[in-house]
Amino acid sequence: MDRLINIAAPPLDTEEARARREADAPHSPVASFPGETLRLDAGLVLHDLQIAYQTYGEPNAARTNAILVCHALTGDQHVANVNPVTGKPGWWETLVGPGKPIDTERFYVICANVLGGCMGTTGPSSTNPQTGRPYGLDMPLVTIRDMVNAQAMLLDHLGIERLLCVAGGSMGGMQVLQWVASYPERVVSALPIATAARHSAQNIAFHEVGRQAVMADPDWHGGHYLQFGVTPHRGLAVARMAAHITYMSDQALHRKFGRRLQDRALPTFGFDADFQVESYLRHQGESFVQRFDPNSYLYVTRAMDYFDLAAEYDGVLANAFRGSKTRFCVVSFTSDWLFPTQDSRAIVHALNASGAPVSFAEIESDKGHDAFLLDEPELSDITRGFLDSAAKTAGLPVARDR
Ligand SMILES: CC(=O)SCCNC(=O)CCNC(=O)[C@H](O)C(C)(C)COP(=O)(O)OP(=O)(O)OC[C@H]1O[C@@H](n2cnc3c(N)ncnc32)[C@H](O)[C@@H]1OP(=O)(O)O
Ligand SMILES: N[C@@H](CCO)C(=O)O
Secondary structure (H helix, E strand, C coil), X not given: CCCCCCCCCCCCCCHHXXXXXXXXXXXXXXXXXXXXXXXCCXXXXXXXXXXXXXXXXXXCCCCCCEEEEECCCCCCCCCCCECCCCCCECCCCCCEECCCCEECCCCEEEEECCCCCCCCCXXXXXXXXXXXXXXXXXXXXXXXXXXXXXXXXXXXXHCCCCECEEEEECHHHHHHHHHHHHCHHHECEEEEECCCCECCHHHHHHHHHHHHHHHHCCCCHHHCHHHHCCCCHHHHHHHXXXXXXXXXXXXXXXXXXXXXXCCCCCCCCCCCCXXXXXXXXHHHHHHHCCCCCHHHHHXXXXXXXXXXXXXXXXXXXXXXXXXXXXXXXXXXECCCCCCCHHHHHHHHHHHHHHCCCEEEEEECCCCCHHHHHCCCHHHHHHHHHHHHHHHHHCCCCCCCCC
């Protein structure tokens, strides 16, 4: 019988997986801030902050060519090249690299693992300096604004005063919007993709299902599973399966799998993964738990839920951008029902009302929300054109013809 998802490989917090993560250390520099604190929206203070990051390309002499890329919910700092933990290409290798739209021969690209994450930046699996044990749920909740404030500390550490662009999709796009609201003078241009200025009720609902799956796993132990030497990987896998459906469109699921059966001619009349789509989702769940920490999943989904940029500005989104000189390019995808085009339009309307320069593109695609991670030629063209124009405004040398 093959009714349950099969977590064959070691989950993230076994000794073996820890060793794999530690093997990443030479690849990911970690910025530490001894003696400094980060004040969080939750009203608490974080000590001994650590931020794991990657850079690609070189800063120019005036340090005016930096682009900050912000990752989505379960991304990490490995935006390009090979991710040493998964052995797979970086999550935005379609856009970032030499000669690519975010051209690392021209730009100095920085990407940091978010606060609350599990790839080297302080998160619930980090050691709580007050107890010497992993934080677990004793880690204070973090918000998108907290993530951005931590990134600002990293930029100070790297000697980058101003960003030529801040770019990202989904939760990365939320960080882009927050960057302009919090640090307008530090951002020349902004590229928020497949995102929203506030998380919808429907999206909060999906996240709650995922969190309940994690917390219902008997191995969760109130969030202190590391002390018990186990990981609630089954709950996390179920959470990912449910979430993954929301990252795709109905058309894409139909195109990829339809009602086809997996490795069999007839249904089993049982609960095995008869259908290809079931097998695919199980695979997505099983592979996710090899690279992600269950408590981090709780924290980062919660940060998205709390995001409501207008709420910080008397309920008027335009006020978040008023006076900002940042140039925007807002992008959405036609088949993205998780962050539909109407969410992007709301951002564009607010930017118009605030007087900010903004362009908007809705890209025709049947790939759903995760289209921003896939090879979408129109996204590449828009990104290249937008960055060329931002670079020109900033007085950088023009791009070579390709
Ligand atoms: C910033 C960030 O967001 S980083 C995090 C982004 N990364 C993820 O979210 C990782 C998981 N998500 C995905 O894989 C997303 O679908 C994407 C967008 C990143 C990739 O999409 P695609 O290239 O279309 O890949 P697809 O969704 O078809 O998945 C391919 C995988 O499914 C597996 N698969 C395909 N069909 C089946 C099936 N019938 N049964 C079992 N497994 C299957 C493939 O073997 C492949 O496995 P692998 O990834 O372990 O090599
Ligand atoms: N699939 C991506 C996008 C989610 O918004 C991720 O897991 O981060």
